[in-house]
Amino acid sequence: MARYNKKYRGLTDEEVLKSRERNGSNVLTPIERDSNWKLFFERLTGPLGHFIPGWNNGDALIFILEIAAILSLIVAYLESGAKGFSVFFEPIGIIIAVFLATGVSFYFERRANKEFMLLNKVDDEEKVLVIRKGRYTKIAKKDLVVGDIIILTPGDEVPADAEILESTNLNIDESTLTGEPSCRKSAKENDFDPEATFPTNHVLRGTKVLEGHAVCNVFAVGDHTESGKVMEAVQLEDSVKTPLNEQLDRLGKYIAYASYVVAFLVIFGRVAMLIKNLDDGSSWYDFEHIDYHIQSVMLAVAIIVMAVPEGLPMAISISLAYSMQRMLKEKNLVRKMHACETMGATTVICTDKTGTLTENNMQVYETRFYALEGQRLSDDAMSLIVRESIGANSTAHLELLPNGTFQPLGNPTEGALLIWLAQNGADYLQIRSDVEILQELPFSTEWKYMATVVRSSNGKRMLYVKGAPEIVLRMCADCAGGATEDEVRRQLHDFQNQAMRTIAFACQELDEGENVISKHAVTAGRLTFLGIVAIADPVRKDVPAAVKECLDAHIAIKVITGDTACTAKKIAHQIGIWADDEDERHIITGPEFEALSDEELLEHIEDIKIVARARPLDKQRLVEILQKKGHVVAVTGDGTNDAPALKQAHVGISMGDGTSVAKEASDITIIDNSFSSICKAVLWGRSLYRNIQRFLLFQLTINVAACLTVLLGSFIGTDMPLTITQILWINLIMDTFAAMALTSLPPSREVMTEKPRQRNAFIISRPMRESIAVTGFIFAIITLFFTFSFEHIPFYKSWPDLIAKGLSEIKYLFSGALSTRHIEQYEHGLIFTIFVMFQFWNLFNAKAFMTGKSAINMKGCKTFLFIAAIILIGQILIVTFGNGFFEVKPICLWDWGIIILLTLIVVFGGEIFRLYRLFRKRRKNK
Structure with a gap:
């Protein structure tokens, strides 16, 4: 036992109790974890979660689906007397879609959190040497109180914030709070360092004694320590919306508004057709037409239900979950699903130095x-x-x-x-x-x-x-x-x-x-x-190459460290973000940073590359300013001092060997501590966003085609060519497989040469809008043609006969001379299959979107082909064996061949269009 110049009495049992009652215990308040039920049902509330105390906002698309399910249930109830229980298949399907979509994301996030807990254990039972009642004794860390006298020796972790009373050659590793791996500490005023982040005569909870020994007086415990203050900042409610959430909320609003417009037009069109066909002098609003108007309203509700992409929330959940699993293989433990995609939108990475850029090993x-x-x-x-x-x-x-x-x-x-x-x-x-x-x-x-x-x-x-x-x-x-x-x-x-x-x-x-x-x-x-x-402290070997890859991807990197400006500049130069011609505009110290107002920082934030001598909350403020500037910010860190910034950022990235507070605040934990893993996360994030765009291109084309079919059909007098269960297969089951197929596409290195997408850029780009509108319209016209032909041609004998008679009968469309008959189940099967096969081939066009490659280029797409085969086989089985449920009859082999050849025009048309765009691009570049 070291000998000290003074004799210390320490606290009595009574003083300990009074101190604990007055100042609290030495336990950091753990982050409050909601129950699994609450977390699950939060996802079901949609925007209404904002009005429930303590709940977070759910997915807007989920909320729209829930409204659609309620409307669908009402319509099904009204129709159930005439059509039986089968009318409830659609609302049940939508409800299943809601629970599957929320369930998938919930399951994978909870699973990631369980894996995370294995990396993050806090032991408050660790023994601490103290002096109480004039005697040396060991107590649990959690039992320390303000006023306790603690003894520190080499290798000890400081259990609470304390003032040094005596010390000999005391050296503290303060990197978890300031980034400094070695700080001299002393009780002598001559040794005080005026530039030190924390007073020289203070030791802080969570830091480690490297050498020497000391006797200290505890002045702060638990949440009142510097680590506790950081933990408290970490527990603040998330206030930053991710780019994907913003995009999906915006998309959900557009889909809702568009469905309302189409529904109104459907009612208007049916009323117009009623007025046109009135020949008995009655008015369209007479009571005798009430049943017709109820059917019109039901059809409008069906349009709203159809317009909502039931498969989209599930598709996004599957996409994110799939990426989570793939990223885990790349040593990225993703705890929050949104982080997969948000990494792809990142425009700035704020990183600490010690342990992230360097090895933390002198x-x-x-x-x-x-x-x-x-x-x-x-x-x-x-x-x-x-x-x-x-x-x-x-x-x-x-x-x-x-x-x-x-x-x-x-x-x-x-x-x-x-x-x-x-x-x-x-x-x-x-x-x-x-x-x-x-x-x-x-x-x-x-x-x-x-x-x-x-x-x-x-x-x-x-x-x-x-x-x-x-x-x-x-x-x-x-x-x-x-x-x-x-x-x-x-x-x-x-x-x-x-x-x-x-x-x-x-x-x-x-x-x-x-x-x-x-x-x-x-x-x-x-x-x-x-x-x-x-x-x-050498730079990690993989860091310069990884930094270059980030810079090539147009992602800015800013270093925030507790080290001196000279050390920070040299490290920045070694990793490639500090050029020889850089000047003092690009570096700032913590005190200078703190002295600037938010307005001044907003003006100069783009120039700053390094913040040296930074205090724990400087990084958080830097992140907030960058977010105000419109940046999507990722933050890396492994120390307790990094936790507020990790929490504030759009994506917080902690290191596998970081502190428990840092990992708790983060969205992704880099298990291998490799900066290059961050580049892989960006690659996966950008590829994931593009895959989500591909899926939206695919599914919204289906929805536009279906809605246009019903809308145009209402003006020309045809009913819905697809039954409720057929639409359910197309919108939900088939789209789920399509999501799996498109998200299985391998990431493309080409995305790492592009600029990050603008945060306010709509997820549906102009080329997507053009493709969705044109393709959806063509699909609707073709579907209506066959529906019209089957309704007004006496019987179906062959495809040439059908097409010839259909074209000849179009001239009678508005003359009222057409005879109408009920479409047979075999013909329903033909229309259903034609529509599905158009979407099936359009899946290949979606795969080729934004790649500049052919749709038939299948390199690295084995999973895609496998799932596409499942979709095709599923359609064959449904048409062959789904007689009563899907209201179809088996299609003969000859008709299958004709349909496949007929719908293949989708792929050939897409190839011609891609060649045309490629030609225009090359011509423009010249």
Whole structure:
């Protein structure tokens, strides 16, 4: 047990109880987790969730589906007396669609959260050494209270915020809060650093003791600690809507408005046809026509139901869930489904430095020992001096890990020196056993060096000094190897310009009885300067390439770190975001950042690339300003200090070995800590958004075709050519398989050369609108032609006969001379199959959308082909065996062949259109 200058009494049991009652316990309030039922039903409320206290908004499309289901139930109830229970199939199908869509997303998010919990465990039962009632004792971390006296030793995690009363050579790893891997702490005013993020005489919960020991007085516990304040900020309700949510809400409104317009036009068209056909002098509003008007209203409601894309919420849920699973294989644990797609819309990535861009592992980068002058470390007597000056004059240790690597114990800088020794064939433990330690002067921020007097293995008394190069150089009388002071300073300047930490070494042979350490200072006057070692926290090997990929994808990267401006600039230069011609406009320090108003920041935010000496909440404010500027922001971080920004961002990305607070605040956890995994997330996100667009192109074409068929049919006097159950198959079951087919398409590297989409850009682009309108209209006209032909031609004998007679009868369309008959089930099967096969082939056109490739290019599309085959087989089975349920009869093989050849025109037409667009694009580029 370390000895201290003062005797401490600590708290009594009564004082502990009073303190806990007054200041609370040392437990961070966990993030409140809603019950599974609440989370599930929140998804069903749609925008109404905004009016329920404590609930989040649900999906607008889900809400529209629910309204459609209610209207459909009303219509089914009114028709059930005449048509039987089968009329309830559609509302039941819509309800199933709602629960499947919400269930899929709910299941995968809960599953991801369970996997996440395995990465994130907090142990409040960890024992802490305290002084109570004048005696040393160990208690659980959670039992600490304000006023407790705690004892800190190397390796301890600081259990609460405390003021240092006494300390010896105390060095704290504060990276989880400030990004600083090593901070000197002291109770002496002379040691206070005015530029430190937190006071020099304070130690904070969640940081770790690297070396030294201290006795401290706890002044904040639990939620009142700095970590607790960060956790509280993390628990604030999400206030940022994701780009996909905004797009789908907007799409849902458009679909709703469009369906209302079409429904009104259908009623208007039927009334117009009624007026046109009145020949008995009665009025269209007479009571005798009430049944006709009820049927018109029911048809309008059916239009609204049909216009709503029942399969879309499920398709998006399946798409996101599929991407979640694929991204997990890429070492991205996605906890919130929206994050898959939102990564593709990201325009700015705000990243910390330590542990994200760098390895958080100090290493010797380069050595310059003038004493050796090219000799190996194992050579002559002079190299012995170098080995002892590192191995003996040190307080650190190494732990040998099972994989053969070393883990530093104690000061990470000294640990890096010992690892360098080991890599060069020198065992620091053997060095220490070979020498006799005679006298020590520990490192202090006051004198900025440490010294040790030893009896060397060669029997000589030696003084070894290690510390800040400027200080050590001034203490020396000469330099080894004939080096000059100017040469040393040039080398030192070169290392420091590369943002590396430099350590200088010196030695002196002592006479017997010579005393060179007194009053906390070295008084030797014959020191020889041995050399300099440059130490750095190296950039992760994958980071420069990953950063370049992000920059090529037009994503800006901003570094926020607690390090100095010089270190931050050098790291930024190494990873490729800081060019030689950059000026001070592109870097700002935390105090400067805090001094600027929001308006000033909005004006200059685009120029800022680095925020140095940042405090924990600076990153959060930076994210908020970028969001006000219209950016979609992703934030990376692994420390508690990063949690508010991770929560505020559109996508928070934590590292697998980060703190529990950081991971709790994030949407994605990078399991392998690799920055390149972020690029993969962007690739998947952009590809996913394009796949969602492809699916929308596919499904909305179906909906437009169906609605136009009914709308135009109401003006020419035909009823719906498709039954309720047929529409259900087309809109729900078939679209679900189509979603699986389109989301199975492999991501394209081409998307990583494009600019991020504009956040306010509508998800239905102009080319999509044109394709949906034109293709949907053509499908509707063809479907109406066959419906019209079957209604007004006496019987179906063959396709040539049908087409010829249909065309000849069109001239009688408005003359009233046409005879009408009931469409037979076989003919219903033909219309149903024609409509489905048009959509089936259009699936291939959707696959080729925005790729510049042919629809029949199937490279890497095995899953797509497999699912397409299932759709085709499903249609054959339904037509063959779904007699009563789908109101069809089996189609003969000859008719199947004719339909397939007839509908193949969709693919050929799409190929011609794509060639035309490609030709125009190339011509424009010339």
